[in-house]
Amino acid sequence: MSNNLEYRIVRPGKPLSDFVDSFWFLRNLSDADKDTTGLPDGLIDILLFKSATQPFSIAQLGGLTQFEQAKVSANSVIFCISFKLLAVEYIFGEAIANIVNGGRFLPDGYWGFTENDLLDFDCFVEKATQKIKSLMPEDIDERKRKLFELIYVTKGTITVKELSGKVFWSSRQINRYFNQQFGISLKAYCNILRFRASLEHIADGRLFPEENFFDQNHFIKEVKKFSGVVPKELSKNKNDRFILLSAIRQK
Template sequence: MSNVRYYTVDPPAALADYVRSFWAFEMDLPEEQPYVYRSMADACTEMVFHYKGRFDNADGPQLKPEPLSMMHAQTQRYRRFITKGSFGIFGVYLYPFAVPRLLSVSSAELTDQMPDLHTLLGAEGAELEERMLHALDNRQRMVILSNYLLKRLQQQKEAPAVIRTAIKTAIQANGLINIPSFTEQFYLSSRQFERRFKEQSGFTLKTYCRILRFHSALNEYGNKAISLTDLAYQCGYYDQSHFINDFKQFSGYTPKEYFRGNAEGAEYREVE
């Protein structure tokens, strides 16, 4: 799709422990043409900057415009947003344990929330937004945001290594883990593990793995070679009903509706 540009960039080595990637999403549309984007449940957190165009809440009453910069925390909800005309978004995809270190609050306090950077960071957030929105291009935005994150991370206490490892291991396994044996390998009681895991990830381990399995299914968008039955099994679902229920909860679609090829906001998945 020539009017859609989406790409990711790996973080510099100094940020790799806390940042999964930087990304940009741009689309050229006729003036006033509406575009609806649906964000899905996600086990990680994003810091987002709308440098061109502005998205508003597509569901329910619109009491005020959505902010131009925000922290889109890890969530088990889907949301719908609408804009008109061309737009450009730049973001950084963070491991959830970056939140406590960046903001000095537990990840659980921000779960399912989308606060603006002015509220979270005060004058510092307003200044960062100003610099990001008026940067020359996305390369400069990545430099600005990388420098900001490096400075901020150096000022805060590091996340517990054992929980960082647990979260990254669960992500790498796409949530396909045996929970009792998984917690045992970190030499904490199950109660200690769950408390610390939720502080750093925002969810219980069980919920976290459900969202990760859902995302491993999402990543097969456009793969015509796999049936929905095989996809459910591949992603760790033992029957279709659990697969359908999780998918519907986290995306608002049934798997059949989503993989049909015209899901809201999925255009970036079609960019090679």
């Protein structure tokens, strides 16, 4: 990644991947803050962070439903675990509905993490993996397991009605579960996943709908809603403004 930003991502295998999407780090090696635009990706993050001017801290982010202007601080490093929604109930054991589009600081020593964990990303991944495995439940509600499996396999292009029929759980109950646990409706979450999947195509310069949008106008409207810009401008990604898109191009 250019502009003095260093990025790396690691994806886990089964069974961790039922709960964790990825581990990643981001470093700003320059003496200047980096302006960025955060994009919704449907994930919940646990971050370890420090910079030249900010002390070590641990935080949980509740996920974005809209784009957000932000800065990557000068001379900073972020190590992150990005979780799928199933982790909210079964790993955290606490709803995140009240921190959607926000976050909260976690106590020092959360999950045994310290500032020294920022010295070695591979060791961080191993430590985090062992901790998460220790928290994984023996049993999961089969309806919820299948629900999320279908949502992710279809990249959000499946309807609430279809999901309800396949998991034998009413649409009303599913939406109540989503709103109480995650602070977002199932349909809204699926729209975020569909947008996220579209970034793969936009990163390759394919600026036409490929993820079950009604038409080109609908595609443009949805991309602009979630990113603040039309697909063409998003694809240009001037100055690596959209770090998520830059990371996709690195794969």
